[in-house]
Amino acid sequence: MRGLRLVGSVQSDKLLGMSEIELEIVRPAAMMPGVKVAVLGAGKMGGILLQAFLKNNLLAPEQIVATVQHADRALALSAQTGVEVTTDNLAAATWADVILLGVKPIQVPGLIETIKGGLTAEKMIVSFAASVKTTAIEAAAGLELAVIRAMPNTPSMLAAGVTALCGGRFASAEQMSVAQRIFATVGRTVVVAEKHMDAVTGLSGSGPAFIYIIIEALAEAGVNVGLPRDVATLLAAQTTLGSAKMVLETGYHPALLKDQVTTPAGCTVDGILELEEGGLRVTLIKAVKRATARAKELAAG
Numbered sequence: 001m002r003g004l005r006l007v008g009s010v011q012s013d014k015l016l017g018m019s020e021i022e023l024e025i026v027r028p029a030a031m032m033p034g035v036k037v038a039v040l041g042a043g044k045m046g047g048i049l050l051q052a053f054l055k056n057n058l059l060a061p062e063q064i065v066a067t068v069q070h071a072d073r074a075l076a077l078s079a080q081t082g083v084e085v086t087t088d089n090l091a092a093a094t095w096a097d098v099i100l101l102g103v104k105p106i107q108v109p110g111l112i113e114t115i116k117g118g119l120t121a122e123k124m125i126v127s128f129a130a131s132v133k134t135t136a137i138e139a140a141a142g143l144e145l146a147v148i149r150a151m152p153n154t155p156s157m158l159a160a161g162v163t164a165l166c167g168g169r170f171a172s173a174e175q176m177s178v179a180q181r182i183f184a185t186v187g188r189t190v191v192v193a194e195k196h197m198d199a200v201t202g203l204s205g206s207g208p209a210f211i212y213i214i215i216e217a218l219a220e221a222g223v224n225v226g227l228p229r230d231v232a233t234l235l236a237a238q239t240t241l242g243s244a245k246m247v248l249e250t251g252y253h254p255a256l257l258k259d260q261v262t263t264p265a266g267c268t269v270d271g272i273l274e275l276e277e278g279g280l281r282v283t284l285i286k287a288v289k290r291a292t293a294r295a296k297e298l299a300a301g
């Protein structure tokens with residue numbers, strides 16, 4: 001069905017008194033027409049991006065080729081998305097203008113070695129692998145080509161993600177704006193200096209896992225004080241979402257918003273005392289510091 005105009009017809013004389021209506025369903029033009037994108041390593045994160053490109057009509061299916069490690073997964077993903085999925089990284093990279101790298105950090109150098117023969121200085125590589133520096137990709141490619149490093153997160157699945165991006169030595173402002181358009185399909189984007197990318201990984205890349213644990217714990221607490229589990233989970237998740245929206249949309253400091261909840265001599269302050277005694281703040285700070293430290297090591301294995 002790739003690239004075809006879909007034309008169907010229905011018999012509807014009973015409804016409209018006409019013998020036949022011609023239905024013509026034509027997909028609207030893609031927002032980045034003519035750009036060919038390869039997603040090398042369409043796993044969890046790469047798969048989310050691939051689906052978002054299609055859902056947002058950033059790219060038509062025939063503008064995308066994805067790769068995975070195993071042929072059976074290629075077949076399944078192709079059937080699910082209507083996109084060509086292959087295990088041939090070199091062919092995909094040779095065909096594409098923009099090459100997204102979505103394999104594990106340790107696999108990036110080997111993957112670039114594989115696709116090197118298909119790279120030219122006119123192409124652009126966008127890596128969302130943690131830890132791998134733009135200079136490492138440039139050096140492995142052996143070309144003065146644009147490299148952009150990105151760190152998205154999994155709420156991207158609902159277009160509620162956030163992606164930090166930084167450009168390598170040969171990436172132009174125009175190429176950065178192409179990368180921002182790519183990641184805008186899955187949420188907000190922010191451009192940072194590359195020295196901050198491991199910290200971004202520790203905070204917003206890993207962060208959803210930390211927040212899920214907090215939501216799970218709040219729900220467990222709700223069950224502990226007598227709520228049905230489904231009600232407790234809804235209350236915990238919506239409270240987290242609503243509180244995040246308050247920070248983003250009011251622009252108030254989180255401490256001020258916390259003070260608004262805390263009635264003098266009320267119940268909230270008693271809960272806060274327990275949080276402080278249990279070291280929640282320090283624990284979260286340590287979690288982000290540990291994840292950031294590990295992010296610095298991942299490229300080396």
Ligand SMILES: NC(=O)C1=CN([C@@H]2O[C@H](COP(=O)(O)OP(=O)(O)OC[C@H]3O[C@@H](n4cnc5c(N)ncnc54)[C@H](O)[C@@H]3O)[C@@H](O)[C@H]2O)C=CC1
Binds near residue numbers: 041
């Ligand atoms: N999962 C997350 O929350 C985030 C992950 N990342 C980064 O995304 C990358 C992938 O992570 P996940 O999606 O979580 O892992 P994943 O294991 O789901 O995805 C990796 C994919 O690469 C494929 N692959 C492996 N070797 C390949 C090869 N030679 N050719 C083609 N495909 C190959 C695998 O089949 C798999 O589908 C990592 O570098 C990670 O740092 C970045 C931001 C967030």
Ligand SMILES: O=C(O)[C@@H]1CCC=N1
Binds near residue numbers: 130201205206
């Ligand atoms: O855990 C990881 O290594 C990846 C990078 C950020 C989120 N997941």
